[in-house]
Amino acid sequence: MKLYPILMAMFCVLPGVFRGQEKVNPDAQLVADFQKCVADYVKLHQAAHSRLPALKPTNSTAVIDHHEHALAREIREMRRSAQPGDIFTPAIAQEFRRLLGIAMQGTEKHEIRRSIQDTQPVRGRPLRVNESYPAGAPLPTVPPSLLLNLPPLPPEVEYRIVGTDLILHDVEANLIVDWIPDAISRRT
Numbered sequence: 001m002k003l004y005p006i007l008m009a010m011f012c013v014l015p016g017v018f019r020g021q022e023k024v025n026p027d028a029q030l031v032a033d034f035q036k037c038v039a040d041y042v043k044l045h046q047a048a049h050s051r052l053p054a055l056k057p058t059n060s061t062a063v064i065d066h067h068e069h070a071l072a073r074e075i076r077e078m079r080r081s082a083q084p085g086d087i088f089t090p091a092i093a094q095e096f097r098r099l100l101g102i103a104m105q106g107t108e109k110h111e112i113r114r115s116i117q118d119t120q121p122v123r124g125r126p127l128r129v130n131e132s133y134p135a136g137a138p139l140p141t142v143p144p145s146l147l148l149n150l151p152p153l154p155p156e157v158e159y160r161i162v163g164t165d166l167i168l169h170d171v172e173a174n175l176i177v178d179w180i181p182d183a184i185s186r187r188t
Contacts, residue, residue: 027095027098030091030092030095031095031151033089033091033092034087034088034092034095034096034151035151037086037087037089037092038087038153038154038157038168039154041087041156041157041177042154042156042157044075044078044079045075045156045157045170045172045173046156047078048071048074048075048077048078048173049071049074049172051074052067052070052071052074055067068172068173068174071172071173072132072170072173072174072175075130075170075173075175076130076175079130082129082130082178083129084129084178084179085178086129086178087168087177087178088166088168088178088179088180093180093183096150096166096180096183097180097182097183097184097185099149099150100146100149100150100166100183100184101185102149103145103146103148103149104146104184104185108145111143127162127165127167127176127179127181128176129176129177129178129179130175130176130177131175131176132173132174132175132176133160133167133169133174133175133176139160139169140160140161140162141160141161142159142160142161142166146161147159153168155171156170156171156172157169157170157171157177158171161183161184162179164181164182164183164184164185165179165180165181165182165183165184166179166180166183166184167179167180
Protein backbone atom coordinates (compact mmCIF):
# COMPACT_ATOMS: atom_id res chain seq x y z
CA MET A 1 0.00 0.00 0.00
CA LYS A 2 1.55 3.23 -1.13
CA LEU A 3 -0.99 5.35 0.77
CA TYR A 4 0.21 4.19 4.20
CA PRO A 5 3.68 5.88 4.05
CA ILE A 6 2.09 9.11 2.82
CA LEU A 7 -0.43 9.11 5.66
CA MET A 8 2.29 8.36 8.21
CA ALA A 9 4.39 11.24 6.90
CA MET A 10 1.41 13.58 7.17
CA PHE A 11 0.71 12.57 10.77
CA CYS A 12 4.35 13.17 11.68
CA VAL A 13 4.58 16.54 9.93
CA LEU A 14 1.19 18.03 10.86
CA PRO A 15 1.81 18.31 14.61
CA GLY A 16 4.92 20.35 13.85
CA VAL A 17 2.91 22.67 11.61
CA PHE A 18 0.35 23.34 14.34
CA ARG A 19 2.75 23.33 17.28
CA GLY A 20 3.15 27.13 17.22
CA GLN A 21 -0.60 27.64 17.04
CA GLU A 22 -1.62 26.90 20.62
CA LYS A 23 -5.21 27.66 21.49
CA VAL A 24 -5.66 30.72 23.70
CA ASN A 25 -8.68 31.29 25.90
CA PRO A 26 -10.09 34.55 24.47
CA ASP A 27 -11.23 35.71 27.95
CA ALA A 28 -7.74 35.14 29.35
CA GLN A 29 -6.29 37.03 26.38
CA LEU A 30 -8.53 40.03 27.13
CA VAL A 31 -7.36 40.03 30.76
CA ALA A 32 -3.75 39.81 29.58
CA ASP A 33 -4.34 42.71 27.18
CA PHE A 34 -5.84 44.75 30.04
CA GLN A 35 -2.90 43.96 32.31
CA LYS A 36 -0.47 45.09 29.59
CA CYS A 37 -2.37 48.39 29.22
CA VAL A 38 -2.25 48.87 32.99
CA ALA A 39 1.48 48.04 33.06
CA ASP A 40 2.06 50.62 30.31
CA TYR A 41 0.15 53.21 32.34
CA VAL A 42 2.18 52.39 35.45
CA LYS A 43 5.41 52.94 33.49
CA LEU A 44 4.06 56.34 32.43
CA HIS A 45 3.08 57.09 36.06
CA GLN A 46 6.58 56.18 37.22
CA ALA A 47 8.18 58.30 34.49
CA ALA A 48 6.03 61.27 35.53
CA HIS A 49 6.93 60.62 39.16
CA SER A 50 10.65 60.60 38.34
CA ARG A 51 10.36 64.12 36.89
CA LEU A 52 9.29 65.50 40.27
CA PRO A 53 11.39 66.23 43.34
CA ALA A 54 11.12 63.42 45.87
CA LEU A 55 8.38 63.84 48.44
CA LYS A 56 9.98 63.80 51.87
CA PRO A 57 8.03 62.35 54.80
CA THR A 58 5.67 65.03 56.07
CA ASN A 59 2.42 65.52 57.92
CA SER A 60 1.67 68.69 55.96
CA THR A 61 -1.46 68.21 53.85
CA ALA A 62 -0.44 71.25 51.79
CA VAL A 63 2.85 69.62 50.79
CA ILE A 64 1.14 66.31 50.03
CA ASP A 65 -1.59 68.07 48.00
CA HIS A 66 1.04 70.03 46.08
CA HIS A 67 2.87 66.80 45.21
CA GLU A 68 -0.41 65.12 44.15
CA HIS A 69 -1.32 68.05 41.88
CA ALA A 70 2.18 68.19 40.38
CA LEU A 71 2.11 64.46 39.63
CA ALA A 72 -1.37 64.75 38.13
CA ARG A 73 -0.20 67.65 35.96
CA GLU A 74 2.79 65.61 34.68
CA ILE A 75 0.60 62.59 33.91
CA ARG A 76 -1.99 64.73 32.13
CA GLU A 77 0.76 66.26 30.02
CA MET A 78 2.12 62.84 29.11
CA ARG A 79 -1.42 61.56 28.34
CA ARG A 80 -2.73 64.63 26.52
CA SER A 81 -4.72 62.56 24.07
CA ALA A 82 -6.12 60.08 26.61
CA GLN A 83 -9.69 59.01 25.87
CA PRO A 84 -12.21 56.71 27.52
CA GLY A 85 -11.53 53.20 26.30
CA ASP A 86 -7.75 53.55 26.02
CA ILE A 87 -7.31 50.95 28.76
CA PHE A 88 -10.83 49.58 29.11
CA THR A 89 -11.17 48.90 25.39
CA PRO A 90 -14.67 47.90 24.24
CA ALA A 91 -13.75 44.20 24.34
CA ILE A 92 -12.13 44.50 27.77
CA ALA A 93 -15.09 46.52 29.08
CA GLN A 94 -17.45 43.80 27.87
CA GLU A 95 -15.34 41.15 29.65
CA PHE A 96 -15.33 43.19 32.88
CA ARG A 97 -19.11 43.57 32.71
CA ARG A 98 -19.34 39.79 32.33
CA LEU A 99 -17.01 39.20 35.30
CA LEU A 100 -18.87 41.67 37.49
CA GLY A 101 -22.19 40.17 36.38
CA ILE A 102 -21.03 36.74 37.55
CA ALA A 103 -20.21 38.15 40.99
CA MET A 104 -23.57 39.93 41.15
CA GLN A 105 -25.44 36.64 40.62
CA GLY A 106 -24.18 35.13 43.87
CA THR A 107 -25.93 34.87 47.21
CA GLU A 108 -24.34 38.15 48.35
CA LYS A 109 -25.75 40.25 45.49
CA HIS A 110 -28.13 42.25 47.69
CA GLU A 111 -25.39 43.01 50.24
CA ILE A 112 -23.00 44.02 47.45
CA ARG A 113 -25.55 46.36 45.90
CA ARG A 114 -26.39 47.88 49.31
CA SER A 115 -22.68 48.36 50.06
CA ILE A 116 -22.17 50.13 46.74
CA GLN A 117 -25.18 52.39 47.24
CA ASP A 118 -24.17 53.32 50.80
CA THR A 119 -20.80 54.72 49.73
CA GLN A 120 -21.72 56.73 46.66
CA PRO A 121 -20.37 60.23 46.06
CA VAL A 122 -22.57 63.13 45.12
CA ARG A 123 -24.41 62.32 41.91
CA GLY A 124 -24.36 64.43 38.80
CA ARG A 125 -20.58 64.81 38.49
CA PRO A 126 -19.50 63.43 35.13
CA LEU A 127 -16.47 61.17 35.00
CA ARG A 128 -13.68 62.25 32.69
CA VAL A 129 -10.47 60.49 31.82
CA ASN A 130 -7.37 62.38 32.99
CA GLU A 131 -9.37 64.48 35.45
CA SER A 132 -8.94 64.47 39.20
CA TYR A 133 -11.44 62.57 41.24
CA PRO A 134 -13.69 65.24 42.82
CA ALA A 135 -12.10 66.74 45.94
CA GLY A 136 -14.05 66.02 49.09
CA ALA A 137 -16.28 63.41 47.43
CA PRO A 138 -16.27 59.95 49.01
CA LEU A 139 -14.05 57.51 47.17
CA PRO A 140 -16.15 54.33 47.28
CA THR A 141 -14.36 51.04 47.61
CA VAL A 142 -15.16 47.94 45.62
CA PRO A 143 -16.67 45.13 47.69
CA PRO A 144 -14.16 42.28 48.12
CA SER A 145 -16.52 39.76 46.50
CA LEU A 146 -16.41 41.85 43.30
CA LEU A 147 -12.64 42.32 43.47
CA LEU A 148 -12.19 38.55 43.50
CA ASN A 149 -13.59 38.44 39.96
CA LEU A 150 -11.33 41.20 38.60
CA PRO A 151 -7.68 41.01 37.58
CA PRO A 152 -5.28 42.18 40.31
CA LEU A 153 -3.76 45.63 39.97
CA PRO A 154 -0.36 47.12 40.83
CA PRO A 155 -0.33 49.47 43.84
CA GLU A 156 -0.31 52.64 41.70
CA VAL A 157 -3.90 52.07 40.57
CA GLU A 158 -7.13 50.74 42.03
CA TYR A 159 -10.69 49.94 41.03
CA ARG A 160 -13.50 52.15 42.34
CA ILE A 161 -17.23 52.00 41.73
CA VAL A 162 -19.17 55.21 41.17
CA GLY A 163 -22.87 54.52 40.71
CA THR A 164 -22.85 51.66 38.23
CA ASP A 165 -19.54 52.71 36.64
CA LEU A 166 -16.16 51.12 37.29
CA ILE A 167 -13.22 53.50 37.34
CA LEU A 168 -9.50 52.88 37.24
CA HIS A 169 -8.09 55.38 39.72
CA ASP A 170 -4.48 56.52 40.07
CA VAL A 171 -3.99 56.45 43.83
CA GLU A 172 -1.14 58.93 44.22
CA ALA A 173 -2.19 61.40 41.51
CA ASN A 174 -5.93 61.09 42.29
CA LEU A 175 -6.68 60.80 38.57
CA ILE A 176 -9.37 58.92 36.72
CA VAL A 177 -7.25 56.80 34.38
CA ASP A 178 -10.19 55.20 32.56
CA TRP A 179 -13.72 54.06 33.26
CA ILE A 180 -16.44 51.68 32.16
CA PRO A 181 -19.93 53.15 32.10
CA ASP A 182 -22.64 50.84 33.43
CA ALA A 183 -20.14 48.18 34.45
CA ILE A 184 -22.65 46.88 36.97
CA SER A 185 -26.12 46.05 35.79
CA ARG A 186 -28.85 48.13 37.36
CA ARG A 187 -30.94 44.98 37.70
CA THR A 188 -30.61 42.88 40.84
